[in-house]
Amino acid sequence: MEVFDNWVAEFFIRRQHNPRVLPTKLISALQLGDSSDCLKLKISSVLRDISNSLIRGAIDEGTLDLLEVLEKLLLQQHSLLMESHKSAYCWTAAECTLRFMWPLIASDGFFTEALERIWTKRIGVLKERGSDLVSRDLLKWETDLKKALEDPELYQRIRETNIRYTAITFLTQLLKEQWALLGISSLESVVQRRFLKRKADNVEDDIVDKRGNTNAAAECTRRLESDTIDNANEPRGESGDGNGNNRENDNDVEGVGCLVNEKHASEEEQTVGAQEQFYEPSLDKGDKTVARELKDYLLEIQGQIDPSTRQREEPNNAIDHSVNVTPPPTRLNRTGTGGQDHNEAPQQDNVNEKGSGSQGTWSGRVRPRLPTPVPLNVSPLKKGGLAKSHVRRPKKFWTHEEVEALREGVKEYGKSWKDIKNGNPAVFAERTEVDLKDKWRNLVGG
Template sequence: MEVIDKWVAEFFIRRQQNPRVSPTNLLSAMKFGDSPDCIKLKISSVLRDISNSLIKGTLDEGTLDLLEILEKLMLQQHSVLTESHKSAYCWTAVECTVRFMWPLSASDGFFNDALKRIWTKRIWILKESGSGLVTYDLLKWEADLEVSLEDPELYQRIRETNVRYTAISFLNQLLKEQWELLGSSALELVAQRTFLKRNAQNVDNRGDPNPVDESMRRLKSDNIKEGGTSQEEEGNENNRGNASDVEGVGCLESDNIKERGTSEEEEGNENNRENANDVEGVGCLESDGFDKVDAADEEETIGGPEPSLDKGDKTAARELKELLLEIQGHIEPPTRQEEQEPNNGIDHSVDVTPQPAMSNRTRTGGQDRNETPDNANEIEKGSNSQGTWSGRVRPRLPTPVPLNVSPLKKENSNVRRPKKFWTPEEVEALREGVKEYGKSWKDIKNANPAVFAERTEVDLKDKWRNLVR
């Protein structure tokens, strides 16, 4: 069952924004060992934690902890520390210190405490341990921050630097690189293998003399093509990667699937799919991967180097499939798309193409609130103008409930406020306000919130209009 544990853990960790699961808590609860698989899982959890903290906008000393843990895990699997990792650590450390520079002077706040806590203690320990995170840049920052304690000009300069942006950029870069290095998840690999096996069998049935080779050749050639575009679109890919991996990727039906182990040099390329195995991805695996596991179960062997699942893996895969379906049922409420209609291959993507001008639309003397709402209007027109929209489904949001214009207008907008005469205090405050602020009704009201508590800016304007008449 340990394989199930790992796969389920991986499923949760790779899935973004699951508020009920903290990756590190999950791992500590499951007590994994130090096998290479487990280290990968731990790295995934650290990456997910960093990603979550970026999403939440929390960039603090906890992030430094995570980066230090990540370094240790990288050492355990004998990986080289990347430049992005070093830079991310350096700039996050600076950000954690600079955030305490809010007072104008270094001596007025917690800056000194932060300096001691982060640089004198934490980074000293790193230096002692010979950590690769201690870089020239880090030491340079350390010196500058020390000097800024005594040098108000430098303090001001650092205070005004946008360190946070740089830190976030490096953290994002680190996440992207590390997710790519981690490559496909176990779930996806199983699906890839079974898909390849199925493909090979299909070719075999057609009487091809060398089915596996042919299948591999086709996949490889497709891959080369895909690889090219992937490289070109790296920026986009990057954006989608960690930031939106819940979206998943296209189903494994696409031919961008490789055989792991047939060519090691393609490793990096393979990783383009990185977080492809999130929820939607699992959905695809379900139909394209696991369903085939049962079939593969019966037809045992394919000749050659084709990797196949052993009995244990197959049982595990079957159990996992059921488990995932159950978990998914609990976690994911059915999406609107699922509710509306089965996927029939129609592109439901949001159409952002500018819509043709609504030539029939006319304004009717400004009484829009009595008109049919915009949406309904367009739906109605849609029956006549479908052709011009190429039959695409245009997303429609519900017509928003109009806000009360006046903050003094209470619940029922049809009921007028009771008439309230202006008191001499109010009139006086208005006169004073106009003297001071001119006809800036908002400023006048804000300057006398108590006096004008029951007046709007428009009331002030109207009253002034009456006064000067």
């Protein structure tokens, strides 16, 4: 596979420019080899799939598949498995089982089936191959769940816990860490270099030249290629400026790091003509220009290689719009008339449908404004990175179970709240380590 194709694919997957194409499908279509670059590409696509399923709110056994695939890929790369990966797997598995616990008692066949399918078969396979995904927590869950089959009280307790939240938290953390490990994409680093170079040369006209050039795609393809070949064997910033798709703390982005950041960049430009009070003062002009340029290139390239995409209805919030350029002087046909909507491929995938106001067909390099993405809404348990969650978690009194478990925990681990929580994940599913600490404080009357 061409280096260039590889890079473009990587970029699209990272940026999710084309969410209508499932990354894993894209990857299999490309028929990658096993080189290290391809490995990273595959990892990216799996991460993107996981991310998509999180955005859709679909945490299911497909997510488990993805996590297992990710493990294998990481293994090929000789990477160690991260804690977040194990935890994400463990809690996702629990969540998948929990959804079959809706009957009040375990007698119903669904729960038994789920236990068999997920814990006996699926996880049995993991055990056989000695997977690191089989963590202590996972085994603990396994015994708890199997015990719950006999013990209605335990069944009840597990049934009522909010496992989903924990699963989402770990999945999010896993994504964050893995994206960070992947570093910035090749294409981005190339474009950044281009930009810096050009900035040095002070040749801004170049950009202007490109506009209106019908052959632009071919043109920039050529340029990119010629520019990138010499950097072909440069390693990606392994974790150097690990600003992966970090959603929260990237006030210190440097260089193109911000490109990889979805939210902030998008809000920056999204606000054109709308409310301006979204934050992110830390984006530096240079970066924005780089990002804008890159996006221009890629959209044009995309238009060439995938003509059907250009005239399909714009998707909505699942898409990334990091760098939305203000409408250029050319006309922007987003005037309700939407001239060219034939070819309505009925492939809506699963993008949700609330962004109905967002369509606007676009031709050439003119892009419509897209709706602001809905931030991944992890429950108020977590301090939200974006919408300052002034929302307090509802107060929930401690049950006798919890208090007892806490007492036991302190006896066993001392004041290692984290260990206590991990030692009894089922009971403490809805308590944070800080909660344990606070509760202990008031138990001992401090």
